[in-house]
Amino acid sequence: MKLFPLFADLQDRHVLVVGGGNVAARKAQSLLEAGAQVAVGAPALDTALAELAAAGRLTHLRGSFEPAWLDGAWLVIAATDDRAVNAAVHAAAQARQVFCNVVDDPQLSSFQVPSIVDRSPLMVAISSSGVAPVLARRLRERIEALLDHALGPLAELAARYRTRIRSALPELGARRRFYDWLLDGPVASLLRSRQADAAEAILNQALAQPQVSSAGRVVLVGAGPGDPGLLTLKALRALNEADVILYDRLVSQAVLSLARRDAERIEVGKRLGENHEATQARIHALMAEHARAGQHVVRLKGGDAFIFGRGGEELEYLREQDVPYEVVPGITAALACAAYAGIPLTHRDHAQSVRLVTAHCREDEDALDWDGLARGQQTLAFYMGVKQLDLLSQRLIAHGRAAGTPVALVENGSRPEQRVISGTLGELPALAQRHSVQAPALLIVGEVAGLARTLHWYGRHLTAEG
Known part of the structure; x- marks a missing residue:
């Protein structure tokens, strides 16, 4: 040393x-x-x-x-x-x-x-003994991503209650378990949500009881479109704290590799031909089962949980079951795929609004507002539409959208195998068939989609011409 x-x-x-x-x-x-x-x-x-x-x-x-x-x-x-x-x-x-x-x-x-990670009163210092300051800075950036900003208030709260904790839990083992609960349980979650009074109330309740609460919790985490670099800091922290991870089929292995090594991983993704309602019921049951066993559950969803991810339904179930939860947003596919394809979703010359549309809904596709979708000066981003491209093209053209409207299919957006296929609305089905487009792929419709031809910067770019 x-x-x-x-x-x-x-x-x-x-x-x-x-x-x-x-x-x-x-x-x-x-x-x-x-x-x-x-x-x-x-x-x-x-x-x-x-x-x-x-x-x-x-x-x-x-x-x-x-x-x-x-x-x-x-x-x-x-x-x-x-x-x-x-x-x-x-x-x-x-x-x-x-x-x-x-x-x-x-x-x-x-x-x-040293380079410092400040979560006062918690401090982390990194030194390279002065010989490689850039390395120390890079390590600090990584540690910053792992340490929740709620740790500072949590440390201050623990310091204020230290005497009471020692008095209530004189046995060392019980006291250690209590501190584990304090760091991992609802107190930390409430501080993370800026609910300091509620956090202190929970701590007082726990100190008034002879046993430490073993209640777990669920965190709905948006995993983004696939590039692990697009995970938020909160998402990364949640993955490193998880006991159980319930992940969708579209969550990339690169993202899963960032999770805590000893966490239990359970794939719960829906597949074509399965009873999706039965699969969703199983997801609900697994979340509640593991949380009630005192575990920290991460419900990991591709993109963002609240954009066509049934996150709302899952929160409704957790609320009914009185299971504590929080939500960590993710970068949804429309934002990431468009950015990685060089397509601005809005542009003052071409589009003043964006509509996010799912090609799968509980009712049939006639429930969609085709007249509204066919209007100009807007960008449409269709999720889960690979199997519906014929229908989408026909309906939009029939309701007034020009067949020559630019479109872009972004396959495996943000991942190493990303492809962007540019063309027009009229040639969309043939374009997808020619290039054998497979899910996951996002369809972008509107004048801005044509900018992919000149502004693309990531992965492969293909056109009707080849």
Whole structure:
């Protein structure tokens, strides 16, 4: 271990920053946030530092560096672009046994400023010992994605109740189980939803009971269209906390690979020819069964759970069964497929609105507003329409949409095997047959679809011509 890691308490302690530019400003701001009494030594200050000095938040030592500036300092940061000045700061600090950091110069530094993930009072610091700051930054980005922003309020709540928890649960094993519940259960979920009063009420109820509640919960998570890079931070955290994952057929293996390794995975996707209502009833039963067993259940859906994903029906069932739940939105196929095909869904010259339409509904297709769908100056995005392309083309043309209206079929949108097939509404069925288009594929209809010919940037682009 090259460096000894520690967290320094700088509250009301004198710290010196040498330098008056933007790097010095960033360092000074971080030190102020830690409660330090900051002095900045430099001939002149940039705007940010000057404003802090004018507000009385830091002291400006005007002029060139002098060793006397270090008198009384607990540590010093040299942030100038003059290595001779930085070396002088380092030498003066060494003589006084004051910790010194010279920005981007580990040879002149007796301590390193780490990359920080701040969930105060929880702090995570990453250091490469000064030799690879870009690597430390990249690791910080990954850890940021894993740590919920509710952890800070949760840690503060646990600190306030620490004495009560120890009193209510004197046995160490029971106390550990309680803290597991506190971190994984409804208290954390309520804090995540910004319901601090309700979270504290649940904690008080739990402390008044002899046993820790074992109630689980369900999180409906939108997995997006397939590219794991499109997962939200909350979705990634949910996957890493899951005990059980109920996933749809269209959820990509790349997304599933990001889940907690020991989570139980259960495929619950619907297939052609199956009784979909029976499959949905099984999904409902599995969610309730595992949640009542005290498990954290992730209901993982392709795209977004509330866009043609029956997420509303699943929440209604969970509410009826009194099972706690929350929802993490995902990027729906229309947004992702259009973006990855270079198609703007709205464009001031071509489309002032977007309509998301499913080609599968409980009633027959005559229930759709074909007159409204056939109007111009709008973009139509049809989900689950691969088997209905003949019908969609015929009905839209019959109700007034021009046969020459541009269309684009985006197959496997955002995935490595993505294909975009461009053509017109009149030639749509033949176009799909020629290129053997298979689900999952999204159909985009409207003038903006024609922009895929020039703006496509990802995967393969095909046309009627080849």
